[in-house]
Amino acid sequence: MSVMGSPGLPSSWLIKSDATAVYYSVPAEDLKNILTAELARESRLVWIFCTDESRTTEVFRLWYVIEEAERPEFIVLVVDTSHPESIASLYPVASYFERKIADEFGIRFEGSVDERRLLLHECYPEGFYPLRKTTKNGPVQTTEKTAPYEFRQVQGTAVYQVPVGPVHAGIIEPGHFRFSVIGETIVNLELRLGYLHRGIEKLAEGSDPFSGIRIAESISGDESAALACCYAMAIETIASIRIPDRAAALRVILLELERSYSLLSDLAGMVTDVAFSAAAARFLIIREELQRSCEMITGSRFLKGILTVGGLSRDIPDDLLMALKDTVIQSLVDLDEVFTWTLSVPSVIDRFSTTGVVREPLIDPLALSGPIARASGRACDVRADHPYGWYLAHPPCVIFKRDGDVLARFSVKGEEIRASLTLIKEMIPDIPKGPVHVTATIRDGFSLSALESPRGRTLFWIKVIDGKIDRFAVSTASFCNWLAIEHAVMGNIVPDFPVINKSLNLSYAGTDL
Amino acid sequence: MNILSLLLKKPKVTRSNTTDLVFESTGLMLRQEIDRVFGNSIAIREVDCGSDNAAEIELANLSAPHYDVERFGITFVASPRHADVLAVTGVVTHAMKEALIKTYEATPEPKFVIAVGDDACTGGIFAESYAVLGPVDSVIPVDLKIPGNPPTPAAIMKGLLMMMQSAEKR
Numbered sequence: 001m002s003v004m005g006s007p008g009l010p011s012s013w014l015i016k017s018d019a020t021a022v023y024y025s026v027p028a029e030d031l032k033n034i035l036t037a038e039l040a041r042e043s044r045l046v047w048i049f050c051t052d053e054s055r056t057t058e059v060f061r062l063w064y065v066i067e068e069a070e071r072p073e074f075i076v077l078v079v080d081t082s083h084p085e086s087i088a089s090l091y092p093v094a095s096y097f098e099r100k101i102a103d104e105f106g107i108r109f110e111g112s113v114d115e116r117r118l119l120l121h122e123c124y125p126e127g128f129y130p131l132r133k134t135t136k137n138g139p140v141q142t143t144e145k146t147a148p149y150e151f152r153q154v155q156g157t158a159v160y161q162v163p164v165g166p167v168h169a170g171i172i173e174p175g176h177f178r179f180s181v182i183g184e185t186i187v188n189l190e191l192r193l194g195y196l197h198r199g200i201e202k203l204a205e206g207s208d209p210f211s212g213i214r215i216a217e218s219i220s221g222d223e224s225a226a227l228a229c230c231y232a233m234a235i236e237t238i239a240s241i242r243i244p245d246r247a248a249a250l251r252v253i254l255l256e257l258e259r260s261y262s263l264l265s266d267l268a269g270m271v272t273d274v275a276f277s278a279a280a281a282r283f284l285i286i287r288e289e290l291q292r293s294c295e296m297i298t299g300s301r302f303l304k305g306i307l308t309v310g311g312l313s314r315d316i317p318d319d320l321l322m323a324l325k326d327t328v329i330q331s332l333v334d335l336d337e338v339f340t341w342t343l344s345v346p347s348v349i350d351r352f353s354t355t356g357v358v359r360e361p362l363i364d365p366l367a368l369s370g371p372i373a374r375a376s377g378r379a380c381d382v383r384a385d386h387p388y389g390w391y392l393a394h395p396p397c398v399i400f401k402r403d404g405d406v407l408a409r410f411s412v413k414g415e416e417i418r419a420s421l422t423l424i425k426e427m428i429p430d431i432p433k434g435p436v437h438v439t440a441t442i443r444d445g446f447s448l449s450a451l452e453s454p455r456g457r458t459l460f461w462i463k464v465i466d467g468k469i470d471r472f473a474v475s476t477a478s479f480c481n482w483l484a485i486e487h488a489v490m491g492n493i494v495p496d497f498p499v500i501n502k503s504l505n506l507s508y509a510g511t512d513l
Numbered sequence: 514m515n516i517l518s519l520l521l522k523k524p525k526v527t528r529s530n531t532t533d534l535v536f537e538s539t540g541l542m543l544r545q546e547i548d549r550v551f552g553n554s555i556a557i558r559e560v561d562c563g564s565d566n567a568a569e570i571e572l573a574n575l576s577a578p579h580y581d582v583e584r585f586g587i588t589f590v591a592s593p594r595h596a597d598v599l600a601v602t603g604v605v606t607h608a609m610k611e612a613l614i615k616t617y618e619a620t621p622e623p624k625f626v627i628a629v630g631d632d633a634c635t636g637g638i639f640a641e642s643y644a645v646l647g648p649v650d651s652v653i654p655v656d657l658k659i660p661g662n663p664p665t666p667a668a669i670m671k672g673l674l675m676m677m678q679s680a681e682k683r
Contacts, residue, residue: 197644220566284577285578291574
């Protein structure tokens, strides 16, 4: 493993190196210089999380996860500090992570541009820091709201605000959008999330690592297989478990099936929001057939309960896989037909094209990933950039477009569904025989895992002490990708917001945790 | 449609989806109950208080072509002020408590509440978390619980049928 040289850090700082990440212990005063050097080399900051190692004092450990170009392992800079400096001026996305850490641990970041709470609403009392080890999970005495959340103000003649949510008009998750509008044109949008904060990271602490997977798959329902698999990969790295070949192949079938049905609802939503419901109906028919296939092979329409640490909880019989293959072949035919049809309708193109543009220069500062980044000109995909499991030997061909508008996202998602279904079709006849599960004992340690969910880069970092989960940290693609929407809507009209939102289709539950 | 486009069009091949007989019969029974008890239609407003979004997807699926429950007299409406029924999903988080209560209060009487999914019914795996108040009935009165992780569209329909039967008694 090429530890030496790459980030130019002294080898005495090296803490640990495994298949997914190289960890360096960095003095707090050197952090900013190292990050500046990383920025110059076009590395991306993809995550900051915190752990309470001291358990009593106010010194916390911050973990800065860096993605370097052309390097499969992530670089993790580990800093022990009680008074960290904000790095948002180098990496703007850091502000979001720092606000989350401030909520969870009560750490103040020096020089922070935004110190408002992020996921813990005003109803949580001052001084309540859930992820500190001294805080026990249990009922919390909420307070009557004192100071309301302060939204950014846009002032001037004819500017008015449109507050939307948390309860929306459609059957969707809760979140608040605050638009500032002149006429019909959006001049500013600010999000307020956290309504679905269920305390997942705290809840998992103290759990048995094998049962923690049920918590992981409850984070966000339409990417439950991706989350469960990513979690399992972290535990499997800690315990040095190598899952059987059949399980590795079947996991790919499940992950790609999930990608297909999830993205199909995005396509249906996009065409619905431009009043082309005939195509939406046909996308939804394909999706329902795929969800029924999910139920046929796993017993769950959302692929829940099948994945487990060490492989799969049960085998999928070959005859069911062949039935899945038939469905997939038919779905490919149907998809091509309705996809081509949609893109031949002028009124759809008129609404999709140049709408909700996410510009390429936003990708690195906001750590965007998934179809959103790929529709804006970046061929990034965890399956190809940080390959894992079966993808190690079979990296996918990354589909990308340049325009960054709704049309580009529609096209990327449509082509990704086609690629996923084609992969499933081709894999099924060659799935190796054998067991699907290996029993193993858990070991203490920590590990990072990364996976490409339907929405993009999913990261888990799990630490096990005395056979129990000590820290369960997760960053879904939606967390960073939500930032894109505030930029994508600028200059667009309010009536185009639904289609822009649907084209990004981010998970509220996956962000709020 | 003019004659030329008719001639140029390929013949339509319509593949009929396998009819789910159990779902259809539940739907028809529900239709009768809705006609009888609610005067031909019910309007449902969905409120997510802490769900992982799977239950929302299944509720939305009820309007998709395979199920198309509007033909049985069921509509999903945009405002609680238009609703007869609140379908509440997820364990109730502290952050959603106020919105849930306001939505409930905005719904005109007589109103019915169904809790959809395990988390909404019992709190599920989140019951012990600091961030939640508990199941839906710890915040507002619940008329019917539909368990499942998440319940399938067919299970939701069966639940609605049971709610209709109990609604009459209320």
